[in-house]
Amino acid sequence: MQALINTFMERRGDLYQALGQHITISLVSLLIAMFIAIPLAIWVVKYKRLAEVLLQVTSVLQTIPSLALLGLLIPLVGIGTTPAIIALVVYALLPIFQNTYIGISEIDPSLEEAADAFGMSRMRKLFKVELPIAMPVIISGVRTALVLIIGTATLAALIGAGGLGSFILLGIDRNNVSLILLGAISSALLAIIFSTLIRLSQRAKPRQLLIGFIILLVGFAGYGVYHKVNAPKDTIVIAGKLGSEPDVLINMYKDLIEQNEPRVKVALKPNFGKTSFLFSALKNEDVDIYPEFSGTVLESLVKVPKAQVGQKRTPQQTYQLAKKLLKQQDDLTYLKPMAYNNTYTLAVKKQFAQKNDLKTITDLTKIQSSVTAGFDLEFIDRNDGYRGLQKTYGLNVKVKSMEPKLRYSAINNQDVNLVDGYSTDSELRQYNLVTLKDNKHLFPVYQGAPLINKKVADKYPRIKASLNQLAGRITEKQMSEMNYEVNVKKESPAKVAKTYLKAQHLWKEAK
Structure with missing residues (x-):
């Protein structure tokens, strides 16, 4: 109480x-x-x-x-x-x-x-x-x-x-x-x-x-x-998907833009919802910017030419193809990506991994009859998700669909013994989970980068320079730690974002 x-x-x-x-x-x-x-x-x-x-x-x-x-x-x-x-x-x-x-x-x-x-x-x-x-x-x-x-x-x-x-x-x-x-x-x-x-x-x-x-x-x-x-005329709307990570990133975007473009006011829409909702909102100009992952672009948001479907790509190749197709098909601007790769992963409790000698996803196939998975709906329906696991690994387990955050509570309460997740999720550390190696390289590269409405990018060219300051920055360890600070230590995303920018000398204190 x-x-x-x-x-x-x-x-x-x-x-x-x-x-x-x-x-x-x-x-x-x-x-x-x-x-x-x-x-x-x-x-x-x-x-x-x-x-x-x-x-x-x-x-x-x-x-x-x-x-x-x-x-x-x-x-x-x-x-x-x-x-x-x-x-x-x-x-x-x-x-x-x-x-x-x-x-x-x-x-x-x-x-x-x-x-x-x-x-x-x-x-x-x-x-x-x-x-x-x-x-x-x-x-x-x-x-x-x-x-x-x-x-x-x-x-x-x-x-x-x-x-x-x-x-x-x-x-x-x-x-x-x-x-x-x-x-x-x-x-x-x-x-x-x-x-x-x-x-x-x-x-x-x-x-x-x-x-x-x-x-x-x-x-x-x-x-x-x-x-x-009476709404401010020069307002940039930045949205983020559900989760602490997008929340931290959009606060970084806000700080960097307002620092370099004083005449622009930034409005944030955190915890916006599903990828498809947010992408539609961007195309309809209801939002102006949001952080998106290169792997998600190719898997869910654009039509990849048949000759290039299923090809293995380097992080740079994945980003360049995503940028090219977004420009061609939706006339959207995709800025430079950050360093970390927030790819999908499968996780189990440490005790469960030790008991069944689980180190790779292939190892799951030996005990799949006793596996109950908690996957979110998007992962279940993706070719680089459960569909891909079935095709690439021959993995067929009992699956319960649930909201992303609920699946971690479910594995902690032993309602399921396998969950999907992202490599930077704070819950992996919080609940002492072990991630299984993707030994057949199913999961593509997921590098985050700002996705911008072209009109805004053209109208405010300095915004691109502001956001590109994050290009090549933020390691997987740093992002995981920031997620941990928000989800477990209950720090505000705005504070965590500004702390990182200060540490990287990207934020100048007002005199």
Whole structure:
């Protein structure tokens, strides 16, 4: 409990900002869903067949996995709050539409006849009779939708929209229970508070509710326009994938750019999410720079000519081919790489390795029937991952898919006895794991380098010079140590990044 309180005190500023983002995304999504679903349900009350079709459509939409929906939206509308709001509106339509339709269609026919007998117009009957009677059922649907929205909105952090999900993702990544609880408890409290407020709104009249919702919508729209108009013009957005290593690197990028380009403001989007999300965001110009690995470029992001597929390459050849194909296919600028090779590796507990005499990946094939692996989804699906292990080594083991950081907890708790990882992961040292030699050289070279939107590279030529100061620097040992300081010693990535730059004489203290 004390750890949770300490975490809150340290990060309350970030928490308040995340709360604001979460509330904005949730309420805007709810209001849009209501303005779509409620009028639509009122209109189709007299068309039962059409109503049944729409109920089926909204039901199907709600079954689409949220990550899949976000992935589909990113190429169309980019990253940030827009795809998050669209996805949340999709999920909120069913309960609001369904409850509105049921609430009005099940009104006692005698009441409808009485309203007609008094000569009420369609709109007068709607506001004076139907909506007041159906209001408790409609409000119940709105409450259900809001709770669903607030819970699902935590995934918005994966696409740079912020919110309380950033605390949950960061907590999982850093194995910090306090951060996870801070995000989860805040989200739960938010749902309870707003659910209660909506329940109390049942006492209001339909016209009062409508006016209130319009005021809220206009307010949020005005807030968004204000921030867009007053946003700094020269802002470079640097994003990073999940993990301490990208977090450290993007902080280095920020320090180097702002030091050499004082007129430029840098905004960071750490723990952004999957490689495909980030690459799409860069191509759509939603982010300007992010660190990417040469091996990942060739394996996942570009189309390698058939004649060159499967070739063994030196680190320099891998980088040059990645740079060339990124330029040709996506018109992106790939700067010079750092020294370390953060390649894939397979790891086991030291005791397990000694017991089974494991030194190489080939040695695993002798005991594969007793191996249970914890691999992340990206590794399972990659040709230089588990697919490659099956083809190159003939390795077929029982596999459990899990998030990258969870696999280390799983092997430490003996839920699995083999995990994939990266050679600079701090958990290898933290959990006393042994890495197995890739004796058939399956895993390609993975050298990290800044990947930049061409427009930004052309507009700010000094940025390239700033970031190229890291070229040929940062050894595997240094990167592993920096990851250890962030994940285990709980140092901030910004502090670790600046400490390294100072040690390498790349940071000049202000006089």
